[in-house]
Amino acid sequence: MPAPTALLSRLRLVQEAWRRYRDVPSLERFVELAVGVNSFAEFLRHSQATALCHAAHELEQAVLALFDPGVAHPLPETAMTELARHLAALTAQVEAQVKAAAGRPERRQGLTSGDVPAAAPQDWLIGHASERWCALMEQLAHFGSPLRFLRWDDDLPETGASLLLVDLRSLPLPEWRARLAQLRASQPGSRILCLEVRSDFEELHAALAGGADHCLLEGTPLYVLVERILELRQREEPEAGRVLIVEDSRTAGELIRRTLAENAIACEIVQDPRETLPALRRFNPDLVLMDMYMPGCTGVELSRMIRQHPQFLSVPIVYLSAETNVALQVDAMRLGGDHFLTKPFNPVFLNALVRTQIERYRAMRRTMHHDSLTGLLNHTSGKSTLEVLLANLPAEKTGLSVVMLDIDHFKQVNDRYGHPVGDQVIRSLSWLLRQRLRRSDLLCRYGGEEFLIALPHTTPQQAFTIMDRIREDFARVRHPYRDSFFQTTASGGIAGFPTYETADALIQAADEALYEAKRSGRNRLVLA
Numbered sequence: 001m002p003a004p005t006a007l008l009s010r011l012r013l014v015q016e017a018w019r020r021y022r023d024v025p026s027l028e029r030f031v032e033l034a035v036g037v038n039s040f041a042e043f044l045r046h047s048q049a050t051a052l053c054h055a056a057h058e059l060e061q062a063v064l065a066l067f068d069p070g071v072a073h074p075l076p077e078t079a080m081t082e083l084a085r086h087l088a089a090l091t092a093q094v095e096a097q098v099k100a101a102a103g104r105p106e107r108r109q110g111l112t113s114g115d116v117p118a119a120a121p122q123d124w125l126i127g128h129a130s131e132r133w134c135a136l137m138e139q140l141a142h143f144g145s146p147l148r149f150l151r152w153d154d155d156l157p158e159t160g161a162s163l164l165l166v167d168l169r170s171l172p173l174p175e176w177r178a179r180l181a182q183l184r185a186s187q188p189g190s191r192i193l194c195l196e197v198r199s200d201f202e203e204l205h206a207a208l209a210g211g212a213d214h215c216l217l218e219g220t221p222l223y224v225l226v227e228r229i230l231e232l233r234q235r236e237e238p239e240a241g242r243v244l245i246v247e248d249s250r251t252a253g254e255l256i257r258r259t260l261a262e263n264a265i266a267c268e269i270v271q272d273p274r275e276t277l278p279a280l281r282r283f284n285p286d287l288v289l290m291d292m293y294m295p296g297c298t299g300v301e302l303s304r305m306i307r308q309h310p311q312f313l314s315v316p317i318v319y320l321s322a323e324t325n326v327a328l329q330v331d332a333m334r335l336g337g338d339h340f341l342t343k344p345f346n347p348v349f350l351n352a353l354v355r356t357q358i359e360r361y362r363a364m365r366r367t368m369h370h371d372s373l374t375g376l377l378n379h380t381s382g383k384s385t386l387e388v389l390l391a392n393l394p395a396e397k398t399g400l401s402v403v404m405l406d407i408d409h410f411k412q413v414n415d416r417y418g419h420p421v422g423d424q425v426i427r428s429l430s431w432l433l434r435q436r437l438r439r440s441d442l443l444c445r446y447g448g449e450e451f452l453i454a455l456p457h458t459t460p461q462q463a464f465t466i467m468d469r470i471r472e473d474f475a476r477v478r479h480p481y482r483d484s485f486f487q488t489t490a491s492g493g494i495a496g497f498p499t500y501e502t503a504d505a506l507i508q509a510a511d512e513a514l515y516e517a518k519r520s521g522r523n524r525l526v527l528a
């Protein structure tokens with residue numbers, strides 16, 4: 001959920017754009033309003049503010065329907081009234097949300113290594129019998145996301161929930177429909193996740209149309225439920241997108257930069273095509289927006305040059321040009337481009353296209369660099385990230401610790417409970433690490449049941465204290481197996497920079513310490 005101050009200040013921008021349009025109802029001011037509304041809707045979409053997002057979307061749709069050169073300004077009275085009504089509805093939702101947030105205690109943020117989060121449940125599970133959800137609630141409590149169980153007839157706490165889980169099977173269909181609609185209306189800032197939804201058209205449709213943000217189907221395994229809920233709880237603010245604009249006209253480049261800045265997209269402008277490759281290396285953009293015709297070089301020629309570099313093979317390239325010849329456009333895309341936008345561009349469309357392309361590119365990069373079982377960095381990316389961390393250290397003159405952590409007797413876990421349960425144990429250690437360590441720490445699944453962790457600005461002794469608490473807590477986790485549970489442990493080795501200077505030396509020293517921890521009895525950490 002976005003911070004109330006950010007929410008209010010972004011709403012004020014939209015209100016201001018509306019006021020400016022009403023004062024001087026020109027096309028130019030209407031474009032400003034459309035861009036502002038679109039930007040606010042995108043902001044809400046990315047911050048998972050469900051009900052607000054819906055209200056903003058209604059306003060956005062109403063504005064975009066009028067965003068047409070054929071529509072005269074000032075708008076007819078009926079259209080003005082309609083827009084004012086949508087804006088008032090959105091304003092009311094935002095204000096209700098800000099009020100609810102004022103009564104809610106601050107959530108854990110920027111957890112420092114080793115801090116155990118204050119475990120006050122701010123997520124609710126609404127159902128009939130809590131016993132049915134014991135295993136889910138216990139698992140979530142282990143991983144720092146405790147739930148508060150409420151019965152349908154209980155009064156809802158005034159603080160409001162961040163995430164609201166609803167057990168649909170605990171009520172008959174006509175009744176849960178009404179209850180879900182009531183919940184949606186009374187909890188505009190909560191994300192609602194319906195549990196045990198039947199995979200049939202009627203039930204899914206009723207749940208989603210009734211206000212659910214997500215549905216988990218009947219029979220979903222426990223670990224998938226836990227994983228989904230943790231993922232929703234921990235969803236991070238997306239990193240701002242980066243766009244390289246290659247455009248010889250300073251004015252045109254600046255206009256694009258300002259349009260994209262409305263959606264918090266950072267841009268670097270290159271006017272001379274010869275500067276493109278160095279800028280790509282330096283700025284590492286998520287997308288290149290390129291003019292089609294520049295002095296000395298066309299966009300197509302430049303794209304082909306970019307594509308000769310393996311590291312830039314998949315970065316999306318979008319051409320901007322007044323060119324309307326379809327044959328030329330098709331050719332331009334065949335030769336290295338991904339999209340074609342004709343000038344003068346519609347700013348809302350430009351933003352939407354750029355965002356979608358960036359998201360796809362990032363999703364593709366994630367699958368390349370992350371392990372599919374745990375979502376942590378994979379072996380190759382983990383090692384190269386450690387090298388980058390080390391390369392940046394000398395300037396800061398601070399230490400860094402590397403930990404190799406390995407689940408004990410893991411072969412026995414697989415042999416006794418089966419490979420899928422073994423996978424689940426690997427996942428749970430990754431959840432615990434994610435929950436306890438900082439965003440700036442490196443977390444990598446190095447091999448089967450072995451993890452590589454790097455803690456910048458942390459001495460080996462501090463790393464020992466942090467990791468030892470995680471080791472103890474991991475030993476307490478009860479892994480479900482059929483109608484029972486089992487527990488397991490992990491061992492680790494720790495080495496520090498500058499005693500060990502390179503990534504290879506750190507990993508080797510931590511690995512040797514891990515071997516020593518295993519040799520001397522397991523369920524312990526050893527310093528190199």
Ligand SMILES: Nc1nc2c(ncn2[C@@H]2O[C@H](COP(=O)(O)OP(=O)(O)OP(=O)(O)O)[C@@H](O)[C@H]2O)c(=O)[nH]1
Pocket residue numbers: 373406407408409410411412414418419420421422423426447448449518522
């Ligand atoms: N379930 C599961 N098992 C894996 C995965 N990757 C590796 N393994 C298994 O993990 C086990 C690791 O066993 P070993 O390296 O012999 O070590 P261990 O049994 O954990 O014993 P110690 O490390 O000495 O405590 C092997 O049986 C691998 O098949 C995986 O992704 N999932």
